[in-house]
Amino acid sequence: MAGNVKLKDIAERVGVSIVTVSNALSGKKGVSQEMRRKILDVAEEMGYEFQKKVAEGGKIGVVVSDKYLEVGASFYWSMYQEVVYAASKRNSFTLFEILDKEISGQSGLPKLLLENSVDGLIVIGWMDSAYMERLYQAARVPVVLLDFHDGRMERDAVLSMSYLGMYQMTRYLLERGHREIGFLGSVDATESIMDRYFGFRKGMEEWGVPIRPEWVLDDRDLKTGNVEFSLPDALPTAFVCNCDYSAGFLYDKLLERGLRVPEDVSVVGYDDFLYGHPFAEEITTYRVDVKKMARMAVRILVKKMQGKAGHDGVRYVEGQVVERTSVRHLNPDILPVPYR
Amino acid sequence: MPKKKVKLKDIAEELHTSVVTVSNALNGKKGVSRQLRQRVLETAERLGYDSGKPELDDSDMIEIGVLIAERYVQEDSSFYMEIYRMVAQAATKKGCVTVLEIVSREKESLALPFMPFSGADVRGMLVIGEMESQFIRYVNDGRMPLVCLDFYTMEPGIDYIIANGFYGVEKMTSRLIEAGYREIGFVGTPRATRSIMDRYLGYCKALKEHGIEERKEFLLWDRGEDNESISFELPEKLPQAFVCNCDKTAYMLIEKLQDRGIRVPEDISVVGFDHSRKDQESKLRLTTYESNQKAMASIGLNCVLKRIQGKRVSEGVRIVQGKVIEGDTDSSHGLSVPHGGMFGR
Numbered sequence: 001m002a003g004n005v006k007l008k009d010i011a012e013r014v015g016v017s018i019v020t021v022s023n024a025l026s027g028k029k030g031v032s033q034e035m036r037r038k039i040l041d042v043a044e045e046m047g048y049e050f051q052k053k054v055a056e057g058g059k060i061g062v063v064v065s066d067k068y069l070e071v072g073a074s075f076y077w078s079m080y081q082e083v084v085y086a087a088s089k090r091n092s093f094t095l096f097e098i099l100d101k102e103i104s105g106q107s108g109l110p111k112l113l114l115e116n117s118v119d120g121l122i123v124i125g126w127m128d129s130a131y132m133e134r135l136y137q138a139a140r141v142p143v144v145l146l147d148f149h150d151g152r153m154e155r156d157a158v159l160s161m162s163y164l165g166m167y168q169m170t171r172y173l174l175e176r177g178h179r180e181i182g183f184l185g186s187v188d189a190t191e192s193i194m195d196r197y198f199g200f201r202k203g204m205e206e207w208g209v210p211i212r213p214e215w216v217l218d219d220r221d222l223k224t225g226n227v228e229f230s231l232p233d234a235l236p237t238a239f240v241c242n243c244d245y246s247a248g249f250l251y252d253k254l255l256e257r258g259l260r261v262p263e264d265v266s267v268v269g270y271d272d273f274l275y276g277h278p279f280a281e282e283i284t285t286y287r288v289d290v291k292k293m294a295r296m297a298v299r300i301l302v303k304k305m306q307g308k309a310g311h312d313g314v315r316y317v318e319g320q321v322v323e324r325t326s327v328r329h330l331n332p333d334i335l336p337v338p339y340r
Numbered sequence: 341m342p343k344k345k346v347k348l349k350d351i352a353e354e355l356h357t358s359v360v361t362v363s364n365a366l367n368g369k370k371g372v373s374r375q376l377r378q379r380v381l382e383t384a385e386r387l388g389y390d391s392g393k394p395e396l397d398d399s400d401m402i403e404i405g406v407l408i409a410e411r412y413v414q415e416d417s418s419f420y421m422e423i424y425r426m427v428a429q430a431a432t433k434k435g436c437v438t439v440l441e442i443v444s445r446e447k448e449s450l451a452l453p454f455m456p457f458s459g460a461d462v463r464g465m466l467v468i469g470e471m472e473s474q475f476i477r478y479v480n481d482g483r484m485p486l487v488c489l490d491f492y493t494m495e496p497g498i499d500y501i502i503a504n505g506f507y508g509v510e511k512m513t514s515r516l517i518e519a520g521y522r523e524i525g526f527v528g529t530p531r532a533t534r535s536i537m538d539r540y541l542g543y544c545k546a547l548k549e550h551g552i553e554e555r556k557e558f559l560l561w562d563r564g565e566d567n568e569s570i571s572f573e574l575p576e577k578l579p580q581a582f583v584c585n586c587d588k589t590a591y592m593l594i595e596k597l598q599d600r601g602i603r604v605p606e607d608i609s610v611v612g613f614d615h616s617r618k619d620q621e622s623k624l625r626l627t628t629y630e631s632n633q634k635a636m637a638s639i640g641l642n643c644v645l646k647r648i649q650g651k652r653v654s655e656g657v658r659i660v661q662g663k664v665i666e667g668d669t670d671s672s673h674g675l676s677v678p679h680g681g682m683f684g685r
Contacts, residue, residue, distance in 0.1 A: 198541045313661040
């Protein structure tokens with residue numbers, strides 16, 4: 001069976017040391033032409049799986065599910081562009097494949113992978129774990145996940161700081177006197193949203209402010225992924241939104257009710273990615289450092305493509321609070337001493 | 341008669357200030373008052389300093405100051421002294437030197453005046469183990485880079501190298517759930533420190549992911565909210581398993597359970613966090629989560645070094661991965677294939 005042949009096996013068959021075999025296979029000096037030829041022949045005969053090591057550059061495959069590219073100016077499209085840019089800076093070029101969301105649910109693994117066209121693969125945007133298991137099984141090249149992880153913390157992935165980022169946005173509100181704060185986001189939809197909910201909860205618990213369940217709103221239909229929600233009658237003084245996209249919808253609904261942001265209700269978001277909506281110029285939000293995430297993913301992948309090890313696993317990239325005008329500073333006098 | 345080469349150190353001594361300040365002044369960096377900058381420039385000229393190139397990497401070996409709170413050092417087999425040892429080793433590898441200063445309670449609370457590392461030519465600082473926010477603010481006066489190990493505050497301009505509390509405890513709790521446990525308690529005081537709050541919320545997240553309701557009666561505080569005095573009592577109703585915020589608490593819990601005639605793990609499973617009690621004399625080995633302490637130490641040291649050398653700016657929080665350490669205190673062995681849970685994992 002391919003993959004089970006070890007250097008030791010080849011060494012034994014040829015009658016040389018493992019070091020000699022290793023040097024021969026990786027093109028290093030110290031092995032005669034004849035011996036190298038012999039070792040390569042034996043290796044091929046035994047079905048040895050040659051590990052592709054890329055000296056420089058290399059072909060990086062990038063895959064995204066088409067459902068992430070449908071909506072207007074897509075966040076993941078911009079992320080893809082940053083990956084291309086980061087790759088080119090390292091003399092690599094990228095091959096791009098859009099995964100049909102219909103097919104991906106069944107067997108449609110990326111063709112780039114199946115046809116061995118790439119030396120490494122970056123997957124942008126969450127794919128379900130069953131699919132990812134199959135992908136890892138089929139992949140003969142290193143894989144790095146961008147903006148999600150598959151539950152195995154040892155696998156390489158680059159994420160934004162959903163948990164601590166949303167915590168910072170919640171603190172932003174608390175520091176400005178807000179105590180009646182709601183959360184907008186379907187916690188069960190994705191792990192990122194759940195992490196952001198817990199970041200919100202971290203701020204609230206730290207400051208000893210209770211979370212009112214009627215102010216924790218789902219924001220989307222779990223099946224279709226479309227944004228859908230309605231506002232309760234009694235509103236908090238501020239909302240923490242799991243993403244700017246939903247915050248835009250919130251802004252519209254508040255407007256429909258004759259309420260102004262931030263005079264009546266304050267709003268903070270996450271992403272700093274809201275195009276084609278007037279609220280984009282006002283929203284105080286958490287900017288995700290897409291460029292840095294892309295660079296880090298490419299860096300980790302290229303290192304692996306070159307056969308080098310490193311501190312593997314999930315890496316988080318910090319973003320920053322971008323302060324605009326969607327939060328009102330409430331009267332601080334009536335409020336308790338801030339926690340630390 | 342060859343002129344002796346004037347170093348930054350000479351100028352610093354002349355003006356009773358630090359090498360870093362002189363360097364910043366000469367290189368036009370922030371953090372130096374106009375007056376002082378003027379005096380530095382004048383002194384430099386008078387002494388005949390040749391500013392051919394920035395001399396940050398002087399022939400002097402870089403000294404890095406390390407601060408540890410006294411209370412962490414007083415215990416036997418101190419967790420943080422271990423990490424300091426690893427930091428010192430990493431420093432040796434990089435050809436630099438550490439200067440250790442233990443901070444007493446009075447100095448930490450700023451009741452006594454305190455100039456850390458006075459007399460030493462320290463260029464950057466590492467704080468190992470959580471210290472009071474106001475103390476961190478005090479030492480982070482912009483004179484030199486500051487990196488904190490194993491805790492974080494929300495102060496900007498500082499690098500924090502931390503363990504994976506939130507996701508680590510989520511994993512420890514998920515393991516128990518996937519082994520069949522439904523009634524799981526948490527031992528720890530959420531508001532005691534940021535790290536403990538993260539671990540508590542990781543536990544909450546695991547419960548939520550698996551559709552298990554949190555029960556207030558299963559949350560046991562092990563200390564006051566000021567992080568002093570570890571002690572707690574067992575409740576009447578016990579869950580099937582406990583997730584503890586740290587190994588020290590976990591061992592205390594096991595003792596209390598055993599005093600009540602309860603067997604661990606046969607009757608109740610217990611898991612810990614931080615792998616700080618490796619040498620604990622106990623018949624049971626605790627199942628816990630270990631942060632890669634060596635990685636934290638070397639990442640922390642490299643970080644402060646690179647910042648001293650001007651090769652990077654502060655980047656906030658960096659989370660270092662860890663791994664589960666299987667022990668004897670829980671009955672969820674061999675479950676490495678995750679299943680169930682909300683997000684299909």
